[in-house]
Amino acid sequence: MNNKISYFLCSAFIVIICFEAVSQRSPTTGLRVGNQAPNFELPMIDETLLSLESLRGKIVLVDFWASWCKGCRNKQSTIAIYNQYKDKNFRTAEGFIILSVSFDKDKSAWLKAIEMDGLIWKTHVNDLKGFSSEVAKRYKLPGLPQNVLLDGNGIIVSKNIMGERLKYELDKMRND
Template identity: 25%
Template sequence: MSRKTSHTLRYLLAALAITLASTSLYANDLAVGQPAPPITMTTLDGKHIDLKDLRGKVVIVTFWATWCDPCREELPLLSQYAQQHAKDGLVVLGFSLDTPDQLDQVRSVANNLSFPVGLLGDPHVPGYGRIWHLPVSFTIDREGRLVDNGWKDKEPEWTQEQLDKVITPLLSQQHETATNYSP
């Protein structure tokens, strides 16, 4: 094999390895209209909240960090909206990408939020992929189906307009099981 062919082959193999690695790093099982991947939060006070136990609620799973300026701007809006709509069946789960040595900063932010917060621990979240940009959120309807894939959002930060467009209509829909139930 010539030196040029060998160099080209090494280059192609390296490019393939990078492509495969990046594909697996960002891989996720998210499909709008399909069941959302399972996820469980351990809150800062040690409680466990499992997505499957929130069936019948509209759930926003959001990923953020104290060092993320757009996240710090988004969190108060999301907190206010969550508080206003808790009676309508809205639950927000806030997963912080901060490390345990930043727990004091996370607690400081979490103390001003109306929703539970937990440390993610590992940016590789089964089913959701590697959390590589922040903020990123995923919306799950009352039946446990993904209705908004944050990876596809052109503007990843929640705004009041986005909340009104994506979440508010879900809150007005009744739980299918409840409406189809007959004794």
């Protein structure tokens, strides 16, 4: 009987140690909620490079879009949410930003859409390669529009959200 108890306790101890080791690891990089978002680096409007990793410490909505995508162009609720949350504090971050990743191949069409749609944030990137872009491949985009919401550590919190659902997710991450 003592051997069975010892064996059980030893087995339980090993399971607990393995569980602790797995829970302490860094998140897996990937496209699922709970994973670290894959990093990328793309040129901004002024040609300076911006990496997704450089935005750690902020809540980031990575918004994949293009000027020719009609479903991508209605951003009025997103602009209002940006204005409401951009200076707020969150549990894992200070502030909320939108990183607009365009898949336009025509720079003038891209810039004109930013202006016409009133996209007031400064974080707009595009390598002008369309869906041949490495980002499209890395994020396995089936089409547009698409987005991912990241916490301050670059972990995917939600995917393809807008409007009230976006506000709900942002409120869940707030300090207060």
